[in-house]
Amino acid sequence: MRLLALIAVILTGGLIIFQTGAFPDFGDANAPANTYLSTYYLEHGQADTHAPNIVTSVLADYRGYDTMFETTVVFAAGLACFFLLRRKKVPGGEPRIYRHMPTGITLRIADGGKLPAEDSEVFRRLDTEFVPQQLIIKNTCRIVIPFIQIFALYVIAHGHYSPGGGFQGGVLLAASIILYAISHDLRRAIRRFSEKTAALMGSLGVLIYAGTGALCLLMGANFLNYKALAPLLGVDAVMARSHGILIVEIGVAFAVMAMIIWIYYNLSSAGKHDEGL
Amino acid sequence: MTHHFPALLIIVPLLSALIVSAMGWINRRWCFPLAVAALSGALAISVGLLTQVMATGPIAYKMAGWSPPIGITYVIDYLNAPILVVILAVALLNLIAAKTWIEKDFSEKIGAYLALYLLFLSGMVGIVSTGDAFNLYVLLEIGSLTGYALIGLGKERAPLSSLNYLFMGTIGASFYLLGIGYIYIATGTLNMADIASMIPQLAESSTLFLALIICMAGLFVKMALFPMHGWLPNAYSNAPSASAGLIAPLTTKVMIYAMVRLGLTVFTPQFTFSRGMLSEAIVWVAVAAIIAGSLLALMQRRLSRMLTYIIVAEVGYMVGGFWLGNEAGVTGATLHIINDAAMTLTLFLAVSAITWKLGSDKFEDLQGLFGKMPFTMMGFVIAALAVIGIPPTCGFFSKWYLITAGINAGQWAFVGALLFSSLTNAVLFFRIFEIAFFEPFATGHGHHDHGPTFSEAPLTMVVPLIVAAISLIALGLYSGDIVTKLIQLAIPAGIA
């Protein structure tokens, strides 16, 4: 099998490499790929959308429709992970172990015993193993997380002028929550940012994107043609495009953040939403 | 508003998927009605589009208002308008039929399931209606990703099958993406019509030819053309019944549509069929697919597995017919996309109803089924006749064009394979009819009036099944109209 795979792979690779002789050279500015459409975007992008970052203008305006589905892909992946993994009740039941936080004593609740409240700060639920408290990591993360989040907001808002945008910002936001979940534990993260919030926020994010498109449609222009939003936003057509891009980027950020967090919740706990990794 | 139909066709399932997903967390009872309403709406829009196309010709819709090739365009023409209607009709019928299954299997996660269902559908609809080569890739991934999830929560080996499907699907989609990259290198554009307009000047370009091969190879993996079919039987037969009826009829067919679309309106027939060697080789692969699919189907002892191998053979029909490269072949392949979607739907709906009542679809459990579930079996019989290719069911007509194409092209192996597969299908299905009709054997010499007791599947399953079965006959009777008023207009000039 391995040998066969190797032969197949080498043959395919050889075929592909063999053909590259006809390809344009690396960095060739006169290749068809670099002269036809891209020239239009570079030359007209800023005038059309008032966004100096042409990647952003192509992403969210010229090919905004692709990007809507890109967001949808993330949304679908989040839904898929939830759908595949999430289980409310584990067959056979699990031992209930709690740590009494002030004393650090670990308690095991017998079957039928009285359970502490789910959001109790005194008793914290543990899973099967003893987990040591990592004070330095926890406190470091607690300090870093707000900065990550502020930077994330900057990345989202500044997507017009520098590399960045909804995806990158959304992932940063998600990273902040994931960092919290890793440094503390998953249960606490879920208490801050619940599963339901993630699900609804994901829907909301894509809804902002698709809804903006649909709003354009209601205003009489084509789907996602932000120009139609000009009367609503009180600006001219080009600025409306610029604002439109920002709106959908925010939607993307919402969706990506919520979904990445949700995927992490489900993957890290195999759908049980317990203590996690 | 009719002007915006091409966009609405996608937006309606997409937005409703979002709302259904949110509803899953708020009030689960609303999910199912919302999904049905959304699909009905989308179906109505697709019918509206079909009538528009038939009345006024192809429609182009500029997403975000940018003209091609700068922006993304949607094009509804004679080729995809009927396929859109079929896709949405299949999805709607299956959704209604799957109601009881969904409530049983996914009661907790109904919002997520239905949202994935609708997203899958918006992916499929998008693939069929887009006029942009890269946009097709994005939608392909939407369709695939949701498909993996819809399959993954099934019976027995479903997660493993789904994971294997994911590997193969990703390889296929990535090859397609690579092919698009090659096209982009050669032409600098992604718009299908724009690419087609440049093809004549680049007829000798080896880059483009490699792009054609790679794109097609990717699609072949995704449509499970033999011998890349390994993932399909496991994935489809282990899928939950509610998903099998959606994915089995649509995925492979939509991939074949993508092949036709790419071959006809991106690479243009002159270029696609210019290298005789390639076409001939693919036809031979298709012949192998037909024969292997039929033989493997013979070896199965479970209804749903048998059907999945029939799908493998049917993929061979369409691929072979298309790559014969003559008018009858392309017509037959396109017509068969529509017919096969309807046939597969009917078969899988019947299997789903049978599994619902019996808890199994093994051959030995099907005894006396004609007495127990006469309506389900009636639908099954009609679908079986369509698959065998008995007039006036629709399967006969597409097969007719395909065989004609084989004769015209002098490709006798293909003709022989089609006839062989018809006969094998007849054996396959009559074996089941015999089990369901004769066993358990009548005691004595037919002097008893108490056959198996009547116990039919719920109405929500039977009615869509019967509707689908009737549509098979209707599609057959109107296949002349479908061909002359739609498909023949969709075939560009330059095909012999």
Added chain:
Amino acid sequence: MELLYSIKPLAAILVSFFVVPIIFSSKSENVREAWTFLAALLKFAIVLSMLPFVLKGGQIAYSLVEVLPGVAIAFKVDAFGMLFALVSSSLWIVTSMYSIGYMRSLKEHGQTRYYACFALSLSATLGVAFAGNLFTLYLFYEMLSFATYPLVTHHQDKEARSSGRKYLTYILGASIGLVLPAMLIIYTQTGTFEFAPQGFMNGAFSKEATTVLLLMFVFGFAKAGLMPFHSWLPAAMVAPTPVSALLHAVAVVKVGVFCVARVITSVFGTKMLATMGLGTIVCYVASFTIIVSSFIALSQDGLKRRLAFSTIGQLAYIILGIALLSPSGMTGGMLHIAMHAFGKITLFFCAGAIFAASGIKNISEMVGIGRRMPFTMTAFLLGSLSVIGLPPLGGFISKWHLVIGTIESGQIFFLFVLLASSLLNAAYFLPISYKAFFCTDEEAMFEKKVDEVPTWCLVPLCITATCSVIFFFYPQPFLQLAKMTVATIIGAPMP
């Protein structure tokens, strides 16, 4: 020639089609059978209402949707189709009556399914009769195969299953494996399927190709039972007798020969076949079948099996007659469809009556049965005389034309085939009647006490036997229809 566009042919086909759901939904037996009768009568009435116009030389056409370029589901009622439709629709009435008596007296199960499939089969039969092109013909031919399958396997036991398997293997295998490719090849060359009095091939094929195509059709329509595609017919005798009677003496097998006749006359064209000399090949195939099947029939003890082999031989007569390509031969062949139908259905009715009354299936156990069932056995005698072709019965008329046909075409060999087989027919039929009536008291297996089957069974077989006699003296309208058909064929120029 007058051409009339009317929905009547379609109506005649659909009458029994629409009665199927009613049969399924009716609560009581009487209602169900009343609907069957109503449909049968209505169907016959519609067919009959078209008769005068056809007899005047007109044709009635109706076209449904166009399914392939240039090919529609189209119906055309001409004299030949009319002849066949008359025979089958009239005999359905009689058979329905007989079915009621037979099925009720044997308390068969699944009668609802039985009547429904019966009605469906008749739809398909008329569809074949009225088909306006080769495609429509094929469509209804296949529909008939499926509609009759539940009838053949009615008993749902192991024997029925294996017979059903054989039935479909032969019929479906031949039609998909031979007829369909032949149709495709013809279509790709000519682009049409429309029947024409002298065919539509227009010399598109060489002689060799035409030979192959012709044989593909002749064998592919396996319902015609030409050897070696015959063995489904004896196997299908496991069906209840009314089914055997109508379907295997009338509808199914006659559909087979009708299709072969149609293809020879309206697809290939007699003149083209004559110039190529291809009729003779078919004649030899048919002759072989006639002789061999007669010999096999001699050795059969089961009454229905003997009748089945007799049918195989008689079907070959019809094909022989058509393939002789001479006017009288064709007339005789077509006429034999009607005459043999009435004769053979009588015989099957009698076989069923004997079984229903006494449970006996084998000829060796029927010694002296005429004492107990005089009416039945008299009818049996009349039926067998008709099939043998002796006056004063209808079968004589058709056989006479066949004999004339062989002389006309100058192929004396086939004359001897006909005569020899007639002798063989007599050899396997007459002993049955003889033993039934003329036997010593010691030999007799039955008491001298009349104990006939129920009236519902008895009346139909008397009717058909009487008809066989009547047709000798007044073979109309069948003879005229056959002659008209032949006149059209002969009169038409070669395309």
Added chain:
Amino acid sequence: MTDLLPLMAAKYNYWIYTILMMTGLYAMIAKNNLVKKIIGMNIFQTAIILFYVSIAYKTGGTLPIIMEGGHGGGHGAINAADYINPLPHTLMLTAIVVSVATMGVALALAIKVYRQYGTLEEDDINHQIRTQAGQ
């Protein structure tokens, strides 16, 4: 061989992506562990992303963020050759997201497989399936 070296030098990006892609493909076919296959899949997808990004490069080009001009400014001032091609970058943003999403779903499925069979080695899983079928 004399032609090959300059050819390689001018088009080395294609060589790199091909080798990377084939590495991923090989892992997907030949590796026994499902997670290794998933990693192979990711390498495979990344190779294609590299390919796209490499074709966008123009020698001497800079990021496609237009600094001069401005709203309504004369666009004649913009020289397209100074900026790298933005389109493949946009496309690859989509492809990256797709590959992340695919990887998420793949891992979810792998977790399910592990939950079901207690292993991620394909041989072991197939062995289990066969013994189950045998019983």
